[in-house]
Amino acid sequence: MSNPVFERIQQDISENDVVLYMKGSPMFPQCGFSAAVVQVLTDAGVKFKGIDVLMDPSLRDGIKQFTNWPTIPQLYVKGEFIGGCDIVREMAASGELKSLLAEKGVQAA
Amino acid sequence: MRVADTMKKKLTEALAPVRLDIIDESHHHAGHGGAHPDGESHFRIEIVSNAFAGKNRVARQRLVYDILAEELRARVHALSLATLTPEEEQ
Numbered sequence: 001m002s003n004p005v006f007e008r009i010q011q012d013i014s015e016n017d018v019v020l021y022m023k024g025s026p027m028f029p030q031c032g033f034s035a036a037v038v039q040v041l042t043d044a045g046v047k048f049k050g051i052d053v054l055m056d057p058s059l060r061d062g063i064k065q066f067t068n069w070p071t072i073p074q075l076y077v078k079g080e081f082i083g084g085c086d087i088v089r090e091m092a093a094s095g096e097l098k099s100l101l102a103e104k105g106v107q108a109a
Numbered sequence: 110m111r112v113a114d115t116m117k118k119k120l121t122e123a124l125a126p127v128r129l130d131i132i133d134e135s136h137h138h139a140g141h142g143g144a145h146p147d148g149e150s151h152f153r154i155e156i157v158s159n160a161f162a163g164k165n166r167v168a169r170q171r172l173v174y175d176i177l178a179e180e181l182r183a184r185v186h187a188l189s190l191a192t193l194t195p196e197e198e199q
Contacts, residue, residue, distance in 0.1 A: 033187065069167075070174050070181045071188065086190050087166045 005062030013076040017106045018048035021063045021074040026050040033085040034073045040092045041075075046101060046108045078104045112149040112184050116177055120156060123176045127195050128157040134189075145184060153189040162194045 013019050018041070024030030026038050026048075041048050053060040053072055060072070067074055067081050075082045077100065082088065091097040101108050110118075113131050120129055132155075135148040154173070161169045169192035174181060181188065 033189075068171065070178070081167065083167055083170070087170065090166065090191075 003062070005058050006066050008059070009063060009066050012049070012051060013079045016049040017078055017104075018046055018101075019076045020048050020050050021053055021059075021072055021076075022050055023052065023054050023072055025052050030054060031072075033071075036085050037073045037075060037088050040088055040097070044092065044097060044101070044108050046106065077101065077106060080104075112180055113152070116152070116154070116180055116185075119176050120154070120173070124156060124158040124160045124172075126156050126158040128155070128198070130155040134187075145186070150185060151187040152185060153191075155191040155193075157193045157195055157198050159194060161192050162196075166192070 020026075020034075020037060020041065022029060022031070022034035022037065024034055026042075029035035029038055030052075038050070051059070053063060063072065063074060064070055069081070069084065071084050073085055073088075075084070075088050082100070083091070088097065091100065098108065113133055117129065117131055120126060130153075132153040133149060133151070134153055135145070135151045137151065156173065160172065164172070170190050173190055173192060174188075177185070177188070
């Protein structure tokens with residue numbers, strides 16, 4: 001991979017168990033969909049790294065290409081793309097998110 | 110053609126849905142970033158189709174995103190999706 005943005009994304013999702021690409025920061029989300037996922041992860045007691053794509057236009061476009069997914073937020077767990085807001089909310093409601101995190105060995109309260 | 114009608118046509122042709130609801134939620138977002146002055150920027154789409162059988166959530170949404178790629182690029186700022194098979198909706 002010679003694309004520096006892709007390399008950075010690959011590094012972030014390898015080095016952190018749970019990464020959320022979002023608009024705004026976990027403390028101050030700038031979009032309702034990003035805020036909803038932050039809420040789900042917080043409720044689940046999951047520690048995650050929030051990466052604000054609004055700080056970097058190349059990342060904002062790059063993450064969409066990297067994942068082949070046109071929208072933000074995007075959640076990665078242990079390097080695997082899990083989904084955006086709809087999917088994360090559905091998985092939290094059905095209990096799948098909890099089992100996924102347990103399966104992947106991610107600590108949740 | 111209105112964006113909602115274009116999306117309805119494309120989804121109907123591609124997925125032969127048993128149920129398709131396209132809900133324009135743009136009025137909730139008027140004046141906010143990504144909102145278009147004429148509306149039709151924020152949608153929720155619920156699709157029940159056999160085309161989703163055997164596909165996980167990510168694959169289902171990617172399928173819909175591919176069908177609506179043009180609209181997502183040009184006009185639609187936010188799209189919330191529910192993608193079910195007829196069995197799952199029971």
